[in-house]
Amino acid sequence: MRQSELFTKTLKDDPKDEVSVNAKLLTRGGFVYKNSAGVYTFLPLGWRVIQKIAQIIREEMNAIGGVELFMPALVEKKYLDASGRWDVPIGFDVKGKKEKNPGFALGWTHEEVLTEIASKYVSSYQDLPFAAYQFQTKFRNEPRAKSGLLRGREFMMKDLYSFHESEEDLSRYYEEVKKAYLKIINRCGLKAIYTTAAGGDFTVSNTHEFQVEAEAGEDEVILCRLCNFAENKEISKEKAGGKCPKCKAGVLEKINAIEVGNIFPLGTKYSEAFNLKFKEKSGESKYVVMGSYGIGVGRVMGTIVEVWNDEKGIVWPDSVAPADVHLLMIGGQEKELQKAADDTYNKLVKAGVDVLYDDRGTSAGEKLFDADLIGIPLRVVISEKTMVQEKVEVKERSKKEVKLMKVEELIKSLK
Amino acid sequence: MRQSELFTKTLKDDPKDEVSVNAKLLTRGGFVYKNSAGVYTFLPLGWRVIQKIAQIIREEMNAIGGVELFMPALVEKKYLDASGRWDVPIGFDVKGKKEKNPGFALGWTHEEVLTEIASKYVSSYQDLPFAAYQFQTKFRNEPRAKSGLLRGREFMMKDLYSFHESEEDLSRYYEEVKKAYLKIINRCGLKAIYTTAAGGDFTVSNTHEFQVEAEAGEDEVILCRLCNFAENKEISKEKAGGKCPKCKAGVLEKINAIEVGNIFPLGTKYSEAFNLKFKEKSGESKYVVMGSYGIGVGRVMGTIVEVWNDEKGIVWPDSVAPADVHLLMIGGQEKELQKAADDTYNKLVKAGVDVLYDDRGTSAGEKLFDADLIGIPLRVVISEKTMVQEKVEVKERSKKEVKLMKVEELIKSLK
Numbered sequence: 001m002r003q004s005e006l007f008t009k010t011l012k013d014d015p016k017d018e019v020s021v022n023a024k025l026l027t028r029g030g031f032v033y034k035n036s037a038g039v040y041t042f043l044p045l046g047w048r049v050i051q052k053i054a055q056i057i058r059e060e061m062n063a064i065g066g067v068e069l070f071m072p073a074l075v076e077k078k079y080l081d082a083s084g085r086w087d088v089p090i091g092f093d094v095k096g097k098k099e100k101n102p103g104f105a106l107g108w109t110h111e112e113v114l115t116e117i118a119s120k121y122v123s124s125y126q127d128l129p130f131a132a133y134q135f136q137t138k139f140r141n142e143p144r145a146k147s148g149l150l151r152g153r154e155f156m157m158k159d160l161y162s163f164h165e166s167e168e169d170l171s172r173y174y175e176e177v178k179k180a181y182l183k184i185i186n187r188c189g190l191k192a193i194y195t196t197a198a199g200g201d202f203t204v205s206n207t208h209e210f211q212v213e214a215e216a217g218e219d220e221v222i223l224c225r226l227c228n229f230a231e232n233k234e235i236s237k238e239k240a241g242g243k244c245p246k247c248k249a250g251v252l253e254k255i256n257a258i259e260v261g262n263i264f265p266l267g268t269k270y271s272e273a274f275n276l277k278f279k280e281k282s283g284e285s286k287y288v289v290m291g292s293y294g295i296g297v298g299r300v301m302g303t304i305v306e307v308w309n310d311e312k313g314i315v316w317p318d319s320v321a322p323a324d325v326h327l328l329m330i331g332g333q334e335k336e337l338q339k340a341a342d343d344t345y346n347k348l349v350k351a352g353v354d355v356l357y358d359d360r361g362t363s364a365g366e367k368l369f370d371a372d373l374i375g376i377p378l379r380v381v382i383s384e385k386t387m388v389q390e391k392v393e394v395k396e397r398s399k400k401e402v403k404l405m406k407v408e409e410l411i412k413s414l415k
Numbered sequence: 416m417r418q419s420e421l422f423t424k425t426l427k428d429d430p431k432d433e434v435s436v437n438a439k440l441l442t443r444g445g446f447v448y449k450n451s452a453g454v455y456t457f458l459p460l461g462w463r464v465i466q467k468i469a470q471i472i473r474e475e476m477n478a479i480g481g482v483e484l485f486m487p488a489l490v491e492k493k494y495l496d497a498s499g500r501w502d503v504p505i506g507f508d509v510k511g512k513k514e515k516n517p518g519f520a521l522g523w524t525h526e527e528v529l530t531e532i533a534s535k536y537v538s539s540y541q542d543l544p545f546a547a548y549q550f551q552t553k554f555r556n557e558p559r560a561k562s563g564l565l566r567g568r569e570f571m572m573k574d575l576y577s578f579h580e581s582e583e584d585l586s587r588y589y590e591e592v593k594k595a596y597l598k599i600i601n602r603c604g605l606k607a608i609y610t611t612a613a614g615g616d617f618t619v620s621n622t623h624e625f626q627v628e629a630e631a632g633e634d635e636v637i638l639c640r641l642c643n644f645a646e647n648k649e650i651s652k653e654k655a656g657g658k659c660p661k662c663k664a665g666v667l668e669k670i671n672a673i674e675v676g677n678i679f680p681l682g683t684k685y686s687e688a689f690n691l692k693f694k695e696k697s698g699e700s701k702y703v704v705m706g707s708y709g710i711g712v713g714r715v716m717g718t719i720v721e722v723w724n725d726e727k728g729i730v731w732p733d734s735v736a737p738a739d740v741h742l743l744m745i746g747g748q749e750k751e752l753q754k755a756a757d758d759t760y761n762k763l764v765k766a767g768v769d770v771l772y773d774d775r776g777t778s779a780g781e782k783l784f785d786a787d788l789i790g791i792p793l794r795v796v797i798s799e800k801t802m803v804q805e806k807v808e809v810k811e812r813s814k815k816e817v818k819l820m821k822v823e824e825l826i827k828s829l830k
Binding site for chain 2: 001005006007008009033035036039040041042043044046047050065067068069070071072073074075076079087088089091092093094095096097098102104106113116117118120121122127130132137139141153154163
């Protein structure tokens, strides 16, 4: 992609209305635009990151047998009345211009909708187990939406729901999802702490969170770095400085963390509400046992920025970067240099490299400054100086050293 | 994909609450599920079709220089106040549980949001032209949502907006989009009639619609089949039976049609509302000239079903089918047959063929009935009879003849 075709621009100064690191850097880099508190547009560069994260999640969901579907955002009152969740304070009401009472809520999670759908198709043990997921914009009326992508009122989530014959089968699948989530978060360049948390409204068992250590995190986790024992402080009986109750060796710490995902054993709460039953082999009729599993796609993006940045800007992990290579043409507007830069761009694209090409007529200083801010893993400069040697200058965003190499060598090194 | 992993099932009977052909067939085939009037879930098979249509659109939008982004569904009141569209009857209001007055509408189109964003980045003629698009769920409070995917209250749309220095440059791009739209609709297996329509609220010029001839169409078009003159009946001065005013040779017909896309020259209406100006080379300050262009992704899907069906079910065009091949294992539960069917499935998948594999333990009749209903272009049967010949039985959904061939031959023929 040519940078001149992007309509967005980087900003020199931090936006005045943002306090979080992720919102500041993502706004300055031209990744997001704030339309309202907690409501963001994903600009072209930002949307590329979201799509890369979503693709990683999709691959891992498919690998554990999830089938993708797409449910509506408009959730009719009857669904939430059935589960008793119509009146939760984070819900947004929707009504037509001339209607007196709202007929819909904006879905903030979709247990009700999918359980009702499942009740139309599931009748026998042969129909179980199955798991279905979607990527969807969710809505929550958050009173404090000040953390950029970490806590939005509108945000993209991947939500997976699983349906089982028994608690045992749910437990088996819960472990599979746990592994898939750890893999996803790892592939996104983050390290997840698997944390035991409160049971929440709809389950007696504990739920589990995938927490990423970060100063900006609103959650507090009691952690043993030796054996990975971790409990959300809200439920933990342990204290920082104490001995780990699991390995009896480590010393517990209290850390700040961002919850990027969570998984819930739901039991039969929703299958009872929607009469989702199945016939066992024996003929006995039973309620389906369910689990639900969420990852905030935008929140993963915000967390990556919170963790991967330096004083100059963002330092994207390869797997989720908006491009593999940031190609900068540096120097005057000489035709020869422009041609060499265009040729290099075409060669890279032809070799299947995802390139952001800074072909703008701006100064060297501005281009280098922007490249650091935008944070693409590999910066490739072509200038008069490199051109006479028929080479390009290559620098990793996370390192200081600079190398001169032929484009062919660069392409080879990327494979 | 194995059919046994889908949690959905086909239905024997038409749903009682649907009148349109597309809703009946898509519901029976397990492509969609109606949650509320005009509000549908795309089940796994249906979501595959949506993704294929979206990918065709994406490729053609990128080919004309569009950059993809993603704007919010929550559109704050200030945006629609600025353009005077807060009170339009099709708008849905959104409010928090404890709020008295709605602070947001659900976006049914995004001229306001993108114009405001553009006003933060565009300052010079050098920043123009550009075009940005998104795939997004839109919301319209339709009073009569009875046509399945043809008229939803919640529906997926691709909306593109373009920004220009002058009316001339807009006209140039408008022609490019027109060609891209005709190509998209053609690639989806449909034939578009480029139709002149009313100017609408926000433009003095005419707008243009992409109409597809279909009995179920709610629009009426005055058409000359000789020279493709076409006007929406709402604005046409011509009558059916009259002579074509353009070629002076054809006889005009009045046909029913479905509007799958439309394009609007917007002039400076929104750039004036959001003070989106740019400096010309001469230094003069001018309002940006805009265009907007929409295609209903779900509506394209519904239209395809209205056009491509027979008494047995849907007949998907290759380009948008939920899979290339529907592989049916027919016969008993013999291990040898199961193994042969599994082998065939694995061979096809390995060769990059997109297969729906009916591995269920149901009867031959049921499987053949379902295959016709679901409508995948190629049906491949493996049974005791074909197995002894080391072949499979291949039938195109749209034809009657049946061929026996080796799997290797089949794979070759698909390339």
